[in-house]
Amino acid sequence: MDLELNGRTALVTGASRGIGRAIALRLAREGARVVLCSRSEDVLRQLASEIETLGGGAIAAPCDVTDPDAPVRVLDQVTSSAWQVDILVNNAGLAEPKKLLRTTDADWEAGLALNLLSAVRFTRVFVPPMIERKWGRVINVSSTTAKLADPYYPIYGAAKAALISFSKTVAVSFAADGVSCNSILPGITRTELVEENIARAMKATGATAEEVMARTLRKAPIPAGRIGEPEEIADAVAFLASARADWITGVSLPVDGGTIPVAG
Secondary structure (H helix, E strand, C coil), X not given: CCCCCCCCEEEEECCCCHHHHHHHHHHHHCCCEEEEECCCHHHXXXXXXXXXXXXXXXXXCCCCCCCXXXXXXXXXXXXXXXCCCCXXXXXXXXXXXXXXXXXXXXXXXXXXXXXXXXXXXXHHHHHHHHHHHXXXXXXXXXXXXXXXXXXXXXXXXXXXXXXXXXXXHHHHHHHHHCEEEEEEEECCECCHHHHHHHHHHHHHHCCCHHHHHHHHHHHCCCCCCCCECHHHHHHHHHHHHCHHHCCCCCCEEEECCCHHHHHC
């Protein structure tokens, strides 16, 4: 299937690893040029070089997405390269475990700044040019935690739920201008952070990786019987970014092996 992304330009936040890296590579393989954003400048430059080796185009645009001025600085860098962003993927985020009654105002402010406000700010800066061109895509990476409350992640869950609501507002606001906005809800995915957690559990318990995963799946069952891979999230993002998804907007798409339909 031709996704018609050749010649398009995508900006991906949180692109240095995990789901963001997989999204950047997937879009590049479909012919899109990619603007790579995260705080890890060296990693971004390596990824940009990898994309160029594949025959694609990439710009490393290191920034802290929680900085209110970051989107404008990235836009200036993109403009100076004579590129224009057609697809915005707000992927930056982090889930830090802390039970509700232990959280502070500072925790909430930091969590909302990263997991919600960064997407709001990048959208405000990069959507107006899309409106002028009458074509654009905004894809926000939320989480199944937005739908399935987890007592260890109250801030992350609240922020990702708000991100879904924000996505729907963007969708209805700009659908007539040719700009769609959808959210993706990944389930547990084999990112570097998950691998690190598995390694810690192995060290603490003496269990094998397979035993750790079996215990995890008993506590949080996934009908598919396994956790997801970053590339599976990236495939969904690529489709929603494509010309094949012209009439899809305002959707919250779980990519979770069936977790949400079964659990609630």
